[in-house]
Amino acid sequence: xxxxxxxxxxxxxxxxxxxxxxxxxxxxxxxxxxxxxxxxxxxxxxxxxxxxxxxxxxxxxxxxxxxxxxxxxxxxxxxxxxxxxxxxxxxxxxxxxxxxxxxxxxxxxxxxxxxxx
Amino acid sequence: xxxxxxxxxxxxxxxxxxxxxxxxxxxxxxxxxxxxxxxxxxxxxxxxxxxxxxxxxxxxxxxxxxxxxxxxxxxxxxxxxxxxxxxxxxxxxxxxxxxxxxxxxxxxxxxxxxx
Numbered sequence: 001x002x003x004x005x006x007x008x009x010x011x012x013x014x015x016x017x018x019x020x021x022x023x024x025x026x027x028x029x030x031x032x033x034x035x036x037x038x039x040x041x042x043x044x045x046x047x048x049x050x051x052x053x054x055x056x057x058x059x060x061x062x063x064x065x066x067x068x069x070x071x072x073x074x075x076x077x078x079x080x081x082x083x084x085x086x087x088x089x090x091x092x093x094x095x096x097x098x099x100x101x102x103x104x105x106x107x108x109x110x111x112x113x114x115x116x117x
Numbered sequence: 118x119x120x121x122x123x124x125x126x127x128x129x130x131x132x133x134x135x136x137x138x139x140x141x142x143x144x145x146x147x148x149x150x151x152x153x154x155x156x157x158x159x160x161x162x163x164x165x166x167x168x169x170x171x172x173x174x175x176x177x178x179x180x181x182x183x184x185x186x187x188x189x190x191x192x193x194x195x196x197x198x199x200x201x202x203x204x205x206x207x208x209x210x211x212x213x214x215x216x217x218x219x220x221x222x223x224x225x226x227x228x229x230x231x232x
Binding site: 001004031033041042043044045048050056058092094096105106107108109110111113 | 121
């Protein structure tokens with residue numbers, strides 16, 4: 001299965017600033033996803049990022065707040081813009097590779113724990 | 118609107134016994150169901166999945182059962198081991214209007230195996 005790393009692993013940020021989270025995969029993958037897990041909540045899909053096209057955002061998430069880049073098949077970034085304390089969450093990236101996996105599962109990175117003061 | 122529900126936030130089971138984790142869903146468009154296991158400070162790890170056209174899938178100590186008419190699935194772990202202590206998430210997959218695939222997760226059940 002794909003090995004996924006995220007940077008930073010955690011950060012404490014001030015209100016009104018922005019943070020860019022990086023996701024690196026050890027193999028080329030077709031689909032990458034960004035999730036958020038707020039304290040005590042489930043994982044919620046923010047957007048799907050396919051290489052060479054604009055990210056597709058889920059209801060309740062907009063590009064101005066969560067801009068995403070996907071420059072190649074092994075890397076993506078998620079920016080949390082103009083942060084407020086409500087953005088304090090764990091942000092996770094995941095990947096799905098249609099060509100290699102037989103269970104249609106997604107592989108997750110370790111997550112980035114963000115605290116906004 | 119919570120489309121995937123795990124009504125038990127926590128479960129304690131004696132080591133060696135069977136652990137049964139339950140999940141209910143409301144969306145008939147889900148075509149695949151997955152179980153993930155999550156340790157603190159780590160991302161979720163895939164455990165086992167089942168297609169909506171099947172009613173059972175087994176992999177070692179893990180078995181998932183799907184009752185499509187009841188919109189209910191369960192994960193059985195037998196025998197339970199201390200290393201199974203973690204948070205378990207049920208997830209359901211659907212194809213979106215954009216042709217992408219989307220996973221919807223339940224809120225998780227914290228399983229504690231008592232030695």
